Amino acid sequence: MAGSRSSLRGGVRRGLAGIAVPPAVKLSRQADARAAAGDAAGAEPLYAQALAADPTLAGTHNNRGNALRALGRLDEAAAAYRAAVLHGLHEGMAHYNLGSVLRQAERQDEAEAAFRQALALRPDHAEAWNNCGNLLRDLGRFGGAAVDYRRALALRPDWADAHDNLGAVLYLLHEQGGEEDAAALARLWRRDHPDNPLARHIGAAIAGEEADPRAPDDYVRQTFDLFADEFDRKLAELDYRAPALLAGLLSDEEPAGDLDVLDAGCGTGLCAEALRPYARRLVGVDLSDGMLNRARARGLYDGLHEAELVGFLATHRLAFDLVMAADVFCYFGVLDDALAAACAALRPGGRLAFTVEALDPADGRPHRVATHGRYAHAEAYIRTAVANAGLMLRRCDRDRLRFESGEPVTGLVVLAGRPAG
Known part of the structure; x- marks a missing residue:
């Protein structure tokens, strides 16, 4: 019986079909384990070794990009995400990761293109809509940012950060001379999220509508x-x-x-x-x-x-x-x-x-x-x-x-x- 158990474990190491795991994949898995443990510095060289052995591993390029970003090596991370796409990782997350690191590196035009590609591939990605809104806010395009935040909230109606972002950008839009646009977007915000405390209070203030006698407790609590x-x-x-x-x-x-x-x-x-x-x-x-x-x-x-x-x-x-x-x-x-x-x-x-x-x-x-x-x-x-x-x-x-x-x-x-x- 002991010999049977040992033989079974050996078979699992080689895979169900008895095929040995390629060295590049082994290295990539070791790197994944280190990354999952929060050791980006230890994971990144293993990803590099894996890709030196097999540069076609698209997922490994993406994961190396994550490690490089955690290490603050933003240009290298962007190159890794681009390599992931080049080698066939044509899914929204790879483009989203690319957009996020490009925004962090203040390469705004490239970042917006990456976010838009991510959303074309995965229009149900609330985080991508929110981060694209953040990018447009950075660029002073407050109306466009508000539209993207609304798209994020349509997918995740209870997301506190996106509500906070929308309220903040409507305030900026109003203060920068876009009073009518801000008021119109605030009314839509209140209509779509009548039970949200930020929408109810800040939306009323920006829309010029009757506010509550005091700020709702949930609004104050969430804000602070x-x-x-x-x-x-x-x-x-x-x-x-x-x-x-x-x-x-x-x-x-x-x-x-x-x-x-x-x-x-x-x-x-x-x-x-x-x-x-x-x-x-x-x-x-x-x-x-x-x-x-x-x-x-x-x-x-x-x-x-x-x-x-x-x-x-x-x-x-x-x-x-x-x-x-x-x-x-x-x-x-x-x-x-x-x-x-x-x-x-x-x-x-x-x-x-x-x-x-x-x-x-x-x-x-x-x-x-x-x-x-x-x-x-x-x-x-x-x-x-x-x-x-x-x-x-x-x-x-x-x-x-x-x-x-x-x-x-x-x-x-x-x-x-x-x-x-």
């Missing part, structure tokens, strides 16, 4: 989950000042370190360093788990909660001495519920500090959602809403929150308090 890893870097590039401005409102008071403090919509924890000296207990709340993971890494919070803000405040009545909300209420149009909940969560004498984007008084409306999805508020509305919530307004300053597209964004920096009596 996607943005979490680059959030701090992006805001630094925009000279984001809201946390520092809010800290300035508190600077005339000695940080006794005995307050219960809530960082409302804490994000990655940019306010934590300023708040920590005031707090015996510092708590953060945010909708985005991705943002909370970054905040947790700072090690400055006593507790972090993934929750919707108004609901969280409503279940923590009289729990805090200070609530800070840096650029959080810009995701609310109507502020009544949020400010009332904040007042209820404050102890007598407690303070609420927050920022909003300032709406030009000439607009005439209390609040308005802009094409980037954030609401701006009129100062008169803020003053009225604060009073209606049972809070006393202590400061309402105008200052620059950040830059956007090279232009300063003016905001209102507000300090209010719950009466002590």
Whole structure:
């Protein structure tokens, strides 16, 4: 019996028909195993040896291209993908791989031709439509990019990245003078994806249609989950000042370190360093788990909660001495519920500090959602809403929150308090 098992294993090594595996194929398979283990540096020489033995292995050319791309050898990767096509790999994926590496190498015209060939061979490849859209966006062809993103979403309706890409390119199209085209495409986006939070909110803003009283929770969560890893870097590039401005409102008071403090919509924890000296207990709340993971890494919070803000405040009545909300209420149009909940969560004498984007008084409306999805508020509305919530307004300053597209964004920096009596 032992001899029979040994003979069977030997037969498997030679293949079912008893034909030995060619050396080039063996080398290619060894390279595939290394590539699958994440060892591109070890795989690439084996692919090269395999192709030296048999240059007609189209799939091996393609896989070598993948390894070369992982190693940053982009021109060589492009040559490998072209060799794969030359030797008969006439399928969409080879052309898609070629387009992707050419885009990475900033060879845009060649990349677009490769993507179009990939899509001609495989029109159901959502990733190819999305990446072709990315290429057109790089080239400033925003309308064409939007069309390609829509094609990707027709194939993968729930793909968050493609929705985010479409919203971003419609914003760019609108800001670069294509308001009518952007509005028309935004209306189609809303029509085709009525349950998607980005389509519902950003689509309405760009189309100039009636927006919700506040940004949908799913929109906020999805936006910041996607943005979490680059959030701090992006805001630094925009000279984001809201946390520092809010800290300035508190600077005339000695940080006794005995307050219960809530960082409302804490994000990655940019306010934590300023708040920590005031707090015996510092708590953060945010909708985005991705943002909370970054905040947790700072090690400055006593507790972090993934929750919707108004609901969280409503279940923590009289729990805090200070609530800070840096650029959080810009995701609310109507502020009544949020400010009332904040007042209820404050102890007598407690303070609420927050920022909003300032709406030009000439607009005439209390609040308005802009094409980037954030609401701006009129100062008169803020003053009225604060009073209606049972809070006393202590400061309402105008200052620059950040830059956007090279232009300063003016905001209102507000300090209010719950009466002590």
